[in-house]
Structures are given as structure tokens and as C-alpha cells.
Amino acid sequence: MKRIFLFVLLLFISIPVLAVDTSDWTSKSTDNGYSFKVPPTWQYNEIGTSDNKGVQFTIEEPETSASVIFGYKKEPQNQVLDESYLKKFVDEIASSKNITIEQTKSYQNGGIVVAGKDANGFINTIAVENTPAYLKIILFVFSDQKAVSKYSDTIHEINNTLTFPE
Structure with missing residues (x-):
């Protein structure tokens, strides 16, 4: 069950999700x-x-919480970084x-995703993607499995609207 959950969490980054109503988003x-x-x-x-540079999004509710950091690190431009x-x-x-990393998935397009848990038992996923201008870094933190289910679609939609600095 744990391995299946982590695999699904890793895939959520690249698989389209259900539509999220963004009509009241600012x-x-x-x-x-x-x-x-x-x-x-x-x-x-x-x-x-x-x-x-980075931007962090957070939601804390009585029973669940989630946080995601989108950031980047300047790298030598137009260089492909190896695995x-x-x-x-x-x-x-x-x-x-x-x-503590529990699962790693590498991608051929110059990216890597790892998943694990922190000292508080929170579910963490780190995704790194090599782009021509910088190393894109995303850190997801979920309080538990319920938070993953509840907030993943919203985080995916935030990512879809996000424009990184130039």
C-alpha cells in the first residue's frame, strides 16, 4: 500500500487531474x-x-495541512545536468x-523525483527539473494521506498558473 501511494504521488506531477474551480482565485x-x-x-x-528565488503556498486546516515550495537555483545556462x-x-x-527518502524516480528529460517522510511523519516529495535557464525545484509537504488526496489537485492547478521569474 505504501509503495502504491508513493508511486501515485510521484505521478501526480505529470498526469492531468480533475478540473479545479478557480473562479474565486486571485x-x-x-x-x-x-x-x-x-x-x-x-x-x-x-x-x-x-x-x-522561491514562493511557498500553505494551507492549514484542523485535520490536514499542505505546503508546496516552487523555487529555482541558477545553474550554468544551457548545460544538461547528469543524473x-x-x-x-x-x-x-x-x-x-x-x-528519509523511500522512493526515487528518474526521468529522461533531465529531472528527478524522490518521495519520503520527514521527522514529523509528514509526506514529502522533492522534484527537480533541469531547464536551460535554471534548476527548477519543487518541494511538496503533506500532513498525511488525506492531505495528499484533498490538496493535490489544487497544488497542480497552482503550478499550472505559476510563472517563474525571468
């Missing part, structure tokens, strides 16, 4: 260059430095966040 932008639409019950804030570099990079992120 268009926003941050000083660090991101633009997006955000649901009224979600909080957001910009994070990072001038070279490693060993990407694995080392996500291992560093996992270590800094105290995440």
Missing part, C-alpha cells in the same frame, strides 16, 4: 518575480535569495529537511 505576483493565481484559503509568501548531480542535489535537500 492573481498575484511577488517582488521576486513570480506570478500565479492563489485560492482564497491558501497563504503564500516569497522566499530565497536573489539567485535562488548523478541531480541525485546528489535532492539528497542534500532531503538531508537539510530531515527527509
